[in-house]
Amino acid sequence: MPQIPAPAERIIVALDGMGPERALSFAAAIPELCWVKVGLELFVAGGPAVVSQLRDQGKRVFLDLKFHDIPATMAGACRSAAQLGAGLITVHACAGEEALRGAQAAALEGAAAAGLAPPTLLAVTVLTSWDPARFSAELTITEPLPRYVSRLAGLAAGAGIGGCVCSPLEVASLRAVHPLPFALVTPGIRSVGAAHDDQQRVLSPAQAIAVGASQLVIGRPITAAADPAAAFAACCAELES
Numbered sequence: 571m572p573q574i575p576a577p578a579e580r581i582i583v584a585l586d587g588m589g590p591e592r593a594l595s596f597a598a599a600i601p602e603l604c605w606v607k608v609g610l611e612l613f614v615a616g617g618p619a620v621v622s623q624l625r626d627q628g629k630r631v632f633l634d635l636k637f638h639d640i641p642a643t644m645a646g647a648c649r650s651a652a653q654l655g656a657g658l659i660t661v662h663a664c665a666g667e668e669a670l671r672g673a674q675a676a677a678l679e680g681a682a683a684a685g686l687a688p689p690t691l692l693a694v695t696v697l698t699s700w701d702p703a704r705f706s707a708e709l710t711i712t713e714p715l716p717r718y719v720s721r722l723a724g725l726a727a728g729a730g731i732g733g734c735v736c737s738p739l740e741v742a743s744l745r746a747v748h749p750l751p752f753a754l755v756t757p758g759i760r761s762v763g764a765a766h767d768d769q770q771r772v773l774s775p776a777q778a779i780a781v782g783a784s785q786l787v788i789g790r791p792i793t794a795a796a797d798p799a800a801a802f803a804a805c806c807a808e809l810e811s
Contacts, residue, residue, distance in 0.1 A: 577809035579604050580779065582632050582658075582755070583802065584789035590616030590623075597629050600799045602806070605657075607632040607787055621654045630657045632755075632787070636694050638662035641669040645676035652680030652689050658755070660735060663693035663722035670729035690733055690753055693726030695719040698737040698758035716740060720747070727752060733784065738773030745782030757787040776808050 582605040585593040590612065597606050606629050608621055613635060616623075621631050633656035637647045644665060651659045661673050674691055681688045695718075696705065702715045711718060716739075723734045723744050733753025736744055741754050748754070756778050775786055788805060795801035 577806035578602050578802075580785050580809060581605065581775075581802070581805055582607050582785055582787045583792050584609065584634075584757070584787050585612050585793070586789050587793070588612060590620045593620065594623055594627070596793065596798065597624055598627055600802055602799075603629060603802060605630045605632060605785070607634050607789075608656075609634045610636075618654050621656060625655050631655065632658040632660075634658075634660045634787075636660045636662055637673065638665050639669070641665075641672045644669045645672040648673040648691065649676040649680035652677040652686070653684040655684070655686050657687075657689055658692055659689050660692050660694050661731070663695055663726045663731075663734070667725060667729045670726055670731055674730045674732075691731045692733045692735050692753065692755055693722065693731045694735045695722045695726075695740070696737070698756075716743065720744065723748060735787075738778040738781070738783065741773075741778060741783045742781040750784070753784040754782060755785045755787060756783045757789075759786045759788045759791070774808070775805050776811070779809055 583603060584607040585596065586609050588596060593612055597603060606624055608631055612620060621633065624631055633651050637644050644661060648659055659677060661670065670693065677691055678688050696715060705711065705715050719736060719740045720743065726734055727748055733755060734744065735755050737758045738756045741756055744754055759775055759778055778786055792798050792801045
């Protein structure tokens, strides 16, 4: 029977809204923190160095740059990201099967060339900031959002991608079709009664794990807390219970 990951290993803290110095000091202040997410804002400000510096602290890095381009460019980007030592790397599923297959192969090549463990690529289905009505109206996609998410997840799995990023509300249906070790990583995590901010499709940490999420991306509920270390510990305790 596979070992159940410790709660701290299932929480990825998003360092969104931070510059490099604050991100590094924040991560260092929570020794129990295993995973951090480096998104576009932090990566543009700090570059590859911030990934290396976080790894030097012993943190594992979810590099969330959501690559979406022609196949050759996506492959090159994923190769470079793997050589940086990112453990999780996001690509957009809607880039298509050819691009996804090329990205997966290039990531494995990059990690092997650098003597690093292979990363897991995660295909982004539909961003959790979209609600179904606006998704349909603004993008003129008539397919119901849950069905669209399911189709993109299937495309990613068929291309050999190791998992998906999806909203908590889609985890149960995707897990029914895609068993472990296919990863389902979900943002949109808010404790019961907490403000949703710009997330539209949310669950609590315990609810998301219960329906089959592999890992949870949690930002402001921890990073904007008066005591981030205590907030992180509280999320771990919720998963433990």
